[in-house]
Amino acid sequence: MTFRWRLTLTYAALLGLLLMIAGALSYAAFRHTLYAGLDDALRVYAQKQAEMSLSADRKSPHKENPALDAINRQQPVRMTVYGAGGQEVDWGPSRVGFIPGAGTFQVGAERVFVLKTAGGWIQTSQSDAGVRAALGQILRLELLGVPLLLLLALLVGYLLADRALRPVDQVSDLAARIARSGQPGERVPVAPGSDELARLTRTINDMLGKLDALLTRERLFAHASAHELRTPISVIRATASLALERERSPEAYREALAQVRDVSEDMSALTHRLMELARATRPPGGHVVNLADVTLMATELHATDAQKKHMSLEVTLNDASTTGDLGALVLAAGNLIQNAIQYGPPGSAVHVSCGADDEVARLTVQDVGPGIPQEEMPRLTQPFQRGQGTQNLGGAGLGLALVQVIVEAHGGGLELANRAEGGLRAELVFPRRA
Known part of the structure; x- marks a missing residue:
């Protein structure tokens, strides 16, 4: 039934x-x-x-x-x-x-x-x-009227149930089609009004939209990952093939092995970043985290990199509590600091600060580097996307993508803006949950 x-x-x-x-x-x-x-x-x-x-x-x-x-x-x-x-x-x-x-x-x-x-x-x-005659007439009318009312109620009740459950059928049919095709591009017709079924259809459509965007990003991520890994693998294969074509001197073999080692280290760093990106998509923990602690830990991790370029890290700390995963937030802040060090000129300063108001907690990283063109900002938060003029610099283009994923998993946002005095201001914004 x-x-x-x-x-x-x-x-x-x-x-x-x-x-x-x-x-x-x-x-x-x-x-x-x-x-x-x-x-x-x-x-x-x-x-x-x-x-x-x-x-x-x-x-x-x-x-x-x-x-x-x-x-x-x-x-x-x-x-x-x-x-x-x-x-x-x-x-x-x-x-x-x-x-x-x-x-x-x-x-x-x-x-x-x-x-x-x-x-x-x-x-x-x-x-x-x-x-007794009047009571008998009333009893006969009730015995005849109640079954007729029940039949009418059955008809009206079924029509109402069919109309009420029609969005549920549409959701079920759509889920079956998506399960067969694996393409969540369709949407459920939104039920009119603002009742529970209307909210259900809107929620299902929102979920399908996010699922579609996630699958699209995963496909692009898989293609980009394959492309990024194919190049070092091709270098390793070519180097090994050339070394094995004929007898070579020990110095030539050592040179080939050193080249294979360098490329392998680049591959290892790339796979490590890919693992970090994959782990960042998991839901964060529900622990209270102070962004002041996150700022201190992230700046300490990258203090040596700043010293190598004769750069200074200027830190301003204020209590800014939120809820999330401490390690993931340190990783996100560290990526912003690392980018500021990498793209900033030697001898400059990187300003790192944190603070909060009644609604949000913020962690801000500012540098005096070249900045990012406004039209390039949405693209650079995708995996393996790099800005113009950065081909000679190290990295695989995963830094901002990793930051974006971590922030979204925490219910926050990444805000990028070019400073009027030059440089880039990158800001992590999180809900003030604690």
Whole structure:
């Protein structure tokens, strides 16, 4: 059984139960009203007879009058006046006999009211056939109407369930197509409004958009990685082939091995950076991290590189707490510092600072290097992308890409801007979660 039918049948069962309860309560209320009206009418008759009895002296015993008795039997309300001993005093004979007690009684098909007076009893009675006929009509209408309402509820409930679950079917069909093709380029039609299903379709589309971008980046990353690794592998193979073509002197072999070693070291550094980039895509830890500690650790790691170029690292520290992985954040900050050292002129200074406000925490690295053209900034945050005029410098173009991945994994952003006085300002911005 489909979820639509389970939902519809559950809805119909609850509605049927509510209709049965409502029908039973309305039937009981209507029955009480009809019998209360009948009892009130009998009470009024008895009270009027009691008032008449007080104004009339009825000392003579009741004498039967066949003509009056016949008329009394034809009336819907039968009234009988009894003496204190239970003998009939006035009006026609009772249809139910003498009842020595005051109140309302049900005797067979007769509704009876007995009023106690000073001189005896006054009894009024009437058949409840009309009440029972009205109640029977109501019961038949309820027994006929409840099934019809349930059938209508089943139809309407199924239509509503089908309309409500249609976005879920679309999501399921889309997921099946994506699973078959492996291409998350399609999107679910967004449900109108702002209810739960509309939020579901928007969330699914956002997820598919991010998944599509991730897969696209992974494909580009794989192609670029293969391209970057193919060059050193080709150099190693060519060097080895040339060395093995003919007999060479020990010096030539040593030169070939040294070239293979240098290229292998470059490959090792490249694979290490690729591993760092792969690990950076994992969700960060939920530990409280102070960017002041991150700044100190990153500057200490690259202090030697700065000294080699006779550059200084100027550090300004302020408390800036966020949540994340300390090692990953140190790696991201270290890449920015390393880039500033690499592209900055010898003898210059690199300014590293951190701080926070009520909403975000920031870590800033500023240099006096050549900067980055504004149109080049989006491209340079992708793997293996390098700026113009940097071909003679070391590196594989993974630094900013690695920083971008780490920052995005922490829910933050990387902001790059050229300084008016020259150089580049790179800023890591994180949510102030702690």
